[in-house]
Amino acid sequence: MAFFLGIDGGGTGCRAAMADADGRIIGQGRGGPANINTDVEGAAVNILAATAEALEGTGADPRDLIATLGLAGGTMAAATERLAGLLPFARMQIVNDAVTAARGALGAGDGILAAIGTGSVFAVQRGGDLRQVGGRGFLMGDEGSGAVLGRSLLSLAIRAEDGFAPMTPLLQQVLEEFGGIEGIIRFGNSAAPADFARLAPRIVTGDDPAARQVFDAAVAEVRHILTVLQGDAPLPVVFLGGLGPAYAARLTQWPQRPALGSGVDGALLMARQMAGAA
Amino acid sequence: MAFFLGIDGGGTGCRAAMADADGRIIGQGRGGPANINTDVEGAAVNILAATAEALEGTGADPRDLIATLGLAGGTMAAATERLAGLLPFARMQIVNDAVTAARGALGAGDGILAAIGTGSVFAVQRGGDLRQVGGRGFLMGDEGSGAVLGRSLLSLAIRAEDGFAPMTPLLQQVLEEFGGIEGIIRFGNSAAPADFARLAPRIVTGDDPAARQVFDAAVAEVRHILTVLQGDAPLPVVFLGGLGPAYAARLTQWPQRPALGSGVDGALLMARQMAGAA
Known part of the structure; x- marks a missing residue:
């Protein structure tokens, strides 16, 4: 069974949302700053904390997740590669938080x-x-x-x-x-x-x-x-x-x-699109 | 016998000059950056290196020196106190490099x-x-x-x-x-x-x-x-x-x-004034 994870992270904190194969949100979480331009390791720790909170009670494992992460600093190739190496997700794409925010806010x-x-x-x-x-x-x-x-x-x-x-x-x-x-x-x-x-x-x-x-x-x-x-x-x-x-x-x-949805919504939508589920 | 030390330090390097009781310059030295707003310990190391070079062959000991240091960041009270604790001079005053530069450049x-x-x-x-x-x-x-x-x-x-x-x-x-x-x-x-x-x-x-x-x-x-x-x-x-x-x-x-003298000249003048020798 496929689970999808959307992460929206910036200089003051990060948010996570998890959805099942039907796109229903089944868990949400929050964590500290996730700006990979200034602190990749700190961002990884905070993303994992927000993810753990979103996973609680769902029975899903981080290693099963198909994730899209929209992060401040997400245009930096070296930083995104380092971050990817610190995260356990099955599949992931890391983009700038402007991209997920725009997808969430503007839809199509x-x-x-x-x-x-x-x-x-x-x-x-x-x-x-x-x-x-x-x-x-x-x-x-x-x-x-x-x-x-x-x-x-x-x-x-x-x-x-x-x-x-x-x-x-x-x-x-x-x-x-x-x-x-x-x-x-x-x-x-x-x-x-x-x-x-x-x-x-x-x-x-x-x-x-x-x-x-x-x-x-x-x-x-x-x-x-x-x-x-x-x-x-x-x-x-x-x-x-x-x-x-x-x-x-x-x-x-x-x-x-007004925004149609949040950056987390945009990230979740992109995660499901990545897997052909949306 | 009294020896005087003038130090001029900024973001790209520091210079030292030593004078005897008559005001004659008897030694000069150079060192790395000495900006105590950004790096007090690094400044201390570089100031000591420039001082050692100025002392070479003079027979003077750093602990005998009456010193004026004009440094970038020299208006920061906490930083000047920390720096003073790392230097061995007999007497010293630490001022902003603008002060020693101005004294050197403008005279009276x-x-x-x-x-x-x-x-x-x-x-x-x-x-x-x-x-x-x-x-x-x-x-x-x-x-x-x-x-x-x-x-x-x-x-x-x-x-x-x-x-x-x-x-x-x-x-x-x-x-x-x-x-x-x-x-x-x-x-x-x-x-x-x-x-x-x-x-x-x-x-x-x-x-x-x-x-x-x-x-x-x-x-x-x-x-x-x-x-x-x-x-x-x-x-x-x-x-x-x-x-x-x-x-x-x-x-x-x-x-x-044009400047009458350099920041090191100004520092040296201030060191001699501090001891009543100028």
């Missing part, structure tokens, strides 16, 4: 996905053809992401304290919380993207001038990416992720629609 | 220092009062630095390959050299600031549109910092570091002057 229809949380990824589906763009990690990409927003705010706080940017109530508050410039630098030395992203809610909701400056710049960057992806025929945009609603409220020039 | 006169190499730091001296600003590291600061220039170029190369920025000959060349987007991300996962900075010469000299875009933005940022530091009475600017000449050629609205 044309559209654009903007998934913006701790990191960010974008995808466009046109005539069944799915292309993932953007994202690319905290250091040089992840446009509009919570981690990039948080880092920008801290950078601005340092500049304000040095006298090169206007001081604002939020920047003052952040400097006090972190222990001044030195405290911010120390934080940055060991902070993960998710740690930077914890500042995002105060940036996207507040009316502090520094928050507005940082968020406006990010909105402009995301608008540019979506404009390029739109091309000539306007496509509906699905905004996902913790910051999806904040961007959706600002980027209203295109039709928007 | 009023002026501004813009030291721009792998990292960047700025300082203003007015009426004997020295204030260091900017810098603050690769992740959230180091405005205009070679490392930040290199990261910006790679980020632009990723965006161009994804279709969100115009492709240029330099970006195409960089994508080929690094192995595409995936190669750039892999490089970024393990690259030190000095590795990013290796791209800087091609950015500040070339006439590639992407190089111009990245450098123009950096020049504007450095211009803003210097404008704030200038205040009302225009001060002469000393441009230092590997990228100093490139910025000096672009920022000609203020008087410029």
Whole structure:
């Protein structure tokens, strides 16, 4: 009897869902971060934990599963190979989490996905053809992401304290919380993207001038990416992720629609398609 | 008999000079990187190696030295304390390398220092009062630095390959050299600031549109910092570091002057001042 596993993993956690041959979901699980660009071994541990939870009481064995994993960093060939070597599944494909999120969100229809949380990824589906763009990690990409927003705010706080940017109530508050410039630098030395992203809610909701400056710049960057992806025929945009609603409220020039399903749904659908069961 | 030691250390290496009680330089040495924001233990090893070279043939013992160390990251209290515990000198003070560079470059006169190499730091001296600003590291600061220039170029190369920025000959060349987007991300996962900075010469000299875009933005940022530091009475600017000449050629609205001495000279002067010998 065939069992199917869908995994959706990113910088803050991963989710697993298991389905039987008829596509009925028979188990679900959650685990810690699964970003294989930053930590392959940690991702494997967390994926296995989420899988174990999904398997509970089903009688299935991990070695019997046909799995699709949509993971942050899933475009990195070396990392996906290393991860595959750490997992016991019967068959598996590892793709970027933008791909599974887009499949889940858009189904078979044309559209654009903007998934913006701790990191960010974008995808466009046109005539069944799915292309993932953007994202690319905290250091040089992840446009509009919570981690990039948080880092920008801290950078601005340092500049304000040095006298090169206007001081604002939020920047003052952040400097006090972190222990001044030195405290911010120390934080940055060991902070993960998710740690930077914890500042995002105060940036996207507040009316502090520094928050507005940082968020406006990010909105402009995301608008540019979506404009390029739109091309000539306007496509509906699905905004996902913790910051999806904040961007959706600002980027209203295109039709928007809610996601048909989740990234886990997309992964599960792809797993069943891989086996010819969907 | 008193011996004085001056150390100037940054992201790419450190230099040591030793002077006798009369201020005559009697030994010099070089070592690897000494950035105590990123690696205190490595900095200690490299400082001791440079010191040993400076001591050769002088008959002096490290435990007899009165030392001033100007180091990248030298504003971090926790890091300077840890470093001090690893060094054997009789007396020592640890300051930011911008302070020793400014003392060496400006002597006692009023002026501004813009030291721009792998990292960047700025300082203003007015009426004997020295204030260091900017810098603050690769992740959230180091405005205009070679490392930040290199990261910006790679980020632009990723965006161009994804279709969100115009492709240029330099970006195409960089994508080929690094192995595409995936190669750039892999490089970024393990690259030190000095590795990013290796791209800087091609950015500040070339006439590639992407190089111009990245450098123009950096020049504007450095211009803003210097404008704030200038205040009302225009001060002469000393441009230092590997990228100093490139910025000096672009920022000609203020008087410029060459450095009176090096950061090691400044450190040595401060060591002698600390002991009342200068």
